[in-house]
Amino acid sequence: MENPPLFIYSPRYIQFDYGRDHPLRLFRLKLAVDLMEHYGLLSPPVEKAKPEEIDDETLLTFHDPSYLETLKKADEEGIPYPSMGLGNSDNPVFPGMYTLSRLVVGGTMVGTLKALEGRRVFHIGGGMHHARPSKAEGFCYLNDIVIALKDALNKGAKVLYLDIDAHHCDAVQEAFYEDPRVLVVSFHQYGPDTYPGTGALEELGEGEGKGYNLNLPLNRYTEDETLWWAYQELVPPLLEAFQPDLLFTQLGVDAHKDDPLTTLFLTTGFYERLAQDLASRWQGPWMAVGGGGYDMVNVARIWTLMWGIMVGKEVPDTLPESFLRISRMEGYDGPTIRDVPGWSGALSHVPKTLKPRVEFLKEHCPLLG
Numbered sequence: 001m002e003n004p005p006l007f008i009y010s011p012r013y014i015q016f017d018y019g020r021d022h023p024l025r026l027f028r029l030k031l032a033v034d035l036m037e038h039y040g041l042l043s044p045p046v047e048k049a050k051p052e053e054i055d056d057e058t059l060l061t062f063h064d065p066s067y068l069e070t071l072k073k074a075d076e077e078g079i080p081y082p083s084m085g086l087g088n089s090d091n092p093v094f095p096g097m098y099t100l101s102r103l104v105v106g107g108t109m110v111g112t113l114k115a116l117e118g119r120r121v122f123h124i125g126g127g128m129h130h131a132r133p134s135k136a137e138g139f140c141y142l143n144d145i146v147i148a149l150k151d152a153l154n155k156g157a158k159v160l161y162l163d164i165d166a167h168h169c170d171a172v173q174e175a176f177y178e179d180p181r182v183l184v185v186s187f188h189q190y191g192p193d194t195y196p197g198t199g200a201l202e203e204l205g206e207g208e209g210k211g212y213n214l215n216l217p218l219n220r221y222t223e224d225e226t227l228w229w230a231y232q233e234l235v236p237p238l239l240e241a242f243q244p245d246l247l248f249t250q251l252g253v254d255a256h257k258d259d260p261l262t263t264l265f266l267t268t269g270f271y272e273r274l275a276q277d278l279a280s281r282w283q284g285p286w287m288a289v290g291g292g293g294y295d296m297v298n299v300a301r302i303w304t305l306m307w308g309i310m311v312g313k314e315v316p317d318t319l320p321e322s323f324l325r326i327s328r329m330e331g332y333d334g335p336t337i338r339d340v341p342g343w344s345g346a347l348s349h350v351p352k353t354l355k356p357r358v359e360f361l362k363e364h365c366p367l368l369g
């Protein structure tokens with residue numbers, strides 16, 4: 001294989017810990033890696049790479065120097081800095097947080113560079129789409145996505161950024177709001193009590209970037225076929241019309257029906273269909289990062305299924321006993337990697353909620369219509 005797929009992971013990730021009661025458990029990454037290994041998804045021709053901690057100079061392309069200074073200090077001294085979002089329940093101060101975050105940025109940076117050579121790359125540790133230039137937000141301290149995309153832009157690339165995390169990619173939207181070289185597409189839960197509160201349909205970009213920022217707000221309980229319908233209406237035509245140099249996907253899986261933090265209703269079926277569609281449609285550079293996902297068993301199952309599709313390898317239904325032991329402890333009693341198919345066969349929600357929103361986006365995006 002001329003451009004073999006590349007998987008990026010650091011065993012160091014699980015040495016860090018957000019704290020006992022924090023929903024983001026880094027062990028989910030190891031669980032996913034072990035499952036991928038079981039199915040042979042990390043064996044040749046697939047290549048593997050370990051990230052290096054990124055340097056300060058690169059971080060400064062997005063983050064403020066005073067914030068980096070403070071983040072480093074908070075890490076070393078264990079002291080909270082509330083004005084910079086450091087030390088609250090979402091973004092605790094914990095040993096090694098600066099190192100971990102720099103490793104994550106390093107992974108997404110090198111992955112994006114490799115993807116631009118014409119490869120498919122997955123960095124499950126990446127996807128920190130909430131981190132602001134001078135503030136930690138939503139479990140994210142440094143924004144690996146924005147930093148890597150800025151670098152790709154500097155190399156002349158035009159990017160389609162697709163974010164399927166249950167939460168809106170607020171900091172990515174903000175970074176490229178006036179830039180038509182990054183077409184931002186986000187599907188996310190939206191409502192008065194949903195974090196982060198941005199991501200309205202009407203947030204379409206500004207200036208030259210107007211019409212290049214597409215938000216599809218989702219109601220609670222949005223399920224597979226409703227979102228699949230919307231995906232088909234939007235993403236394939238956008239890929240076709242925009243002709244990006246790089247497809248960059250944030251594959252947060254917290255929109256799964258069993259995720260403890262959200263109330264969307266997707267099953268593994270949706271994630272597989274999406275990956276299959278992109279994989280068959282898109283032969284060019286593809287950088288994928290992880291993101292949210294707070295049920296460890298689901299995270300491992302879904303990312304394994306998606307990576308299987310990205311590398312073109314069939315994943316059988318049966319889960320290994322070692323994985324089942326852990327999943328039983330986590331409360332998952334299904335014996336298979338796939339959920340029971342969730343397709344009801346009726347597009348009951350589409351006309352009521354999503355259709356007018358999709359129509360609105362088609363009217364306001366110069367690439368659609």
Ligand SMILES: [Zn+2]
Nearest residue numbers: 165166167292
């Ligand atoms: Zn999320």
